[in-house]
Amino acid sequence: xxxxxxxxxxxxxxxxxxxxxxxxxxxxxxxxxxxxxxxxxxxxxxxxxxxxxxxxxxxxxxxxxxxxxxxxxxxxxxxxxxxxxxxxxxxxxxxxxxxxxxxxxxxxxx
Amino acid sequence: xxxxxxxxxxxxxxxxxxxxxxxxxxxxxxxxxxxxxxxxxxxxxxxxxxxxxxxxxxxxxxxxxxxxxxxxxxxxxxxxxxxxxxxxxxxxxxxxxxxxxxxxxxxxxxxxxx
Numbered sequence: 001x002x003x004x005x006x007x008x009x010x011x012x013x014x015x016x017x018x019x020x021x022x023x024x025x026x027x028x029x030x031x032x033x034x035x036x037x038x039x040x041x042x043x044x045x046x047x048x049x050x051x052x053x054x055x056x057x058x059x060x061x062x063x064x065x066x067x068x069x070x071x072x073x074x075x076x077x078x079x080x081x082x083x084x085x086x087x088x089x090x091x092x093x094x095x096x097x098x099x100x101x102x103x104x105x106x107x108x109x110x
Numbered sequence: 111x112x113x114x115x116x117x118x119x120x121x122x123x124x125x126x127x128x129x130x131x132x133x134x135x136x137x138x139x140x141x142x143x144x145x146x147x148x149x150x151x152x153x154x155x156x157x158x159x160x161x162x163x164x165x166x167x168x169x170x171x172x173x174x175x176x177x178x179x180x181x182x183x184x185x186x187x188x189x190x191x192x193x194x195x196x197x198x199x200x201x202x203x204x205x206x207x208x209x210x211x212x213x214x215x216x217x218x219x220x221x222x223x224x
Binding site: 032034036041042043044045046049051089093097098100101102103 | 114143145150151152153154155158168200202211212213214215216217218
């Protein structure tokens with residue numbers, strides 16, 4: 001089945017710093033890939049997704065590119081804000097089921 | 111906006127009690143899911159349902175059962191709660207078809223079993 005491995009946290013950054021969270025996947029075929037975000041006290045919400053190789057998902061200044069060669073879907077943001085403090089989950093889809101990574105806690109300091 | 115609601119944000123139960131967690135979605139989605147979220151383990155799928163009265167086991171179904179009598183409602187049941195079921199429980203839904211890849215999550219129920 002599908003599985004996802006993402007960079008362990010926690011990650012602490014200063015405002016306006018560059019953020020990268022690594023994510024790699026294993027799957028048969030080419031699954032759709034996702035980044036979900038969970039803000040404090042809330043459920044998960046979709047941040048961005050990519051459905052095929054070389055697709056780039058983007059939202060709220062975050063980007064991730066589906067790299068078939070390296071089986072990766074790393075999340076990046078060029079200049080983080082305090083409001084980006086959250087837990088980020090990478091996920092892949094197979095047979096209607098999402099397989100999630102362990103989550104990376106990101107804290108942005110003012 | 112899609113809305114997925116869960117019956118409780120926080121719940122405290124005793125070992126051996128029967129526990130019901132309720133989830134309701136208002137977007138007429140066919141698919142519904144129950145996950146548990148634990149630190150360092152991410153989300154793990156307990157059960158899912160792709161239609162009324164239909165259910166499929168996820169990755170960790172042991173100790174749980176589910177019920178889907180109506181399309182909008184998906185219940186998770188702990189027949190006899192145990193301390194190792196203390197966790198955050200998240201419900202999600204998604205439509206069928208080309209949009210099935212996006213799941214919408216409820217706010218979660220933090221269950222403590224004493």
